[in-house]
Amino acid sequence: MKRIRAFLRLLSALVLGTLVLQGCNALNPLCGSARPAPIMGSLSASTITLAEVQPGFVLNVYGANFVSSSVVVINGTKLSTVVTSGTRLQATITTAVISAPGTADVAVDTPSGNSGDLGCRSGGTSSSLVLTIT
Numbered sequence: 001m002k003r004i005r006a007f008l009r010l011l012s013a014l015v016l017g018t019l020v021l022q023g024c025n026a027l028n029p030l031c032g033s034a035r036p037a038p039i040m041g042s043l044s045a046s047t048i049t050l051a052e053v054q055p056g057f058v059l060n061v062y063g064a065n066f067v068s069s070s071v072v073v074i075n076g077t078k079l080s081t082v083v084t085s086g087t088r089l090q091a092t093i094t095t096a097v098i099s100a101p102g103t104a105d106v107a108v109d110t111p112s113g114n115s116g117d118l119g120c121r122s123g124g125t126s127s128s129l130v131l132t133i134t
Contacts, residue, residue: 036065037124038108041087047132053098061089061108063126070110073125074098078109104131 044060061072064087071081072091075098079091089108098104105128112122 035067035069035110035112035123038066038070038110038126039064040106040108040126040129043106043129043131046130047134048093049134050098050101053093053133054095057093059091059093059106059131061091061106062087063089063108065110066108067110069123070108073107073109074104074131076105098133101133104133105129106131 040061041063043062048057048059059072066083066086066089068083070083070089072079072089074091074093077097079093079097082090084090107128108126110123110125112124
């Protein structure tokens with residue numbers, strides 16, 4: 001019985017040490033539903049005209065770590081987004097979002113997964129890129 005208790009204490013210490021040292025990654029089974037933070041790389045266009053926005057302009061966002069719940073955010077407004085792959089998103093920009101020439105901040109947001117309070121980081125908002133509207 002003493003050996004079993006000693007073994008269980010050792011096993012508990014190893015599991016706890018693994019979770020603390022590795023944080024949220026594939027080796028931590030308790031972070032299974034955690035989502036990676038999105039990374040923005042580029043836009044399909046860095047400058048568009050207001051005339052292109054009026055009928056609806058399809059913007060492609062390229063980057064990494066995109067998942068089915070990732071969305072394109074323009075000036076704080078989340079857009080309906082199509083996730084075409086883990087590296088490409090599509091969103092249609094309309095005059096409801098951009099109504100005049102100027103600049104707009106474009107980012108990607110991924111909501112957190114159901115990782116609980118296990119030290120797992122999940123989701124987040126990418127850095128932003130500037131879209132110029134002329």
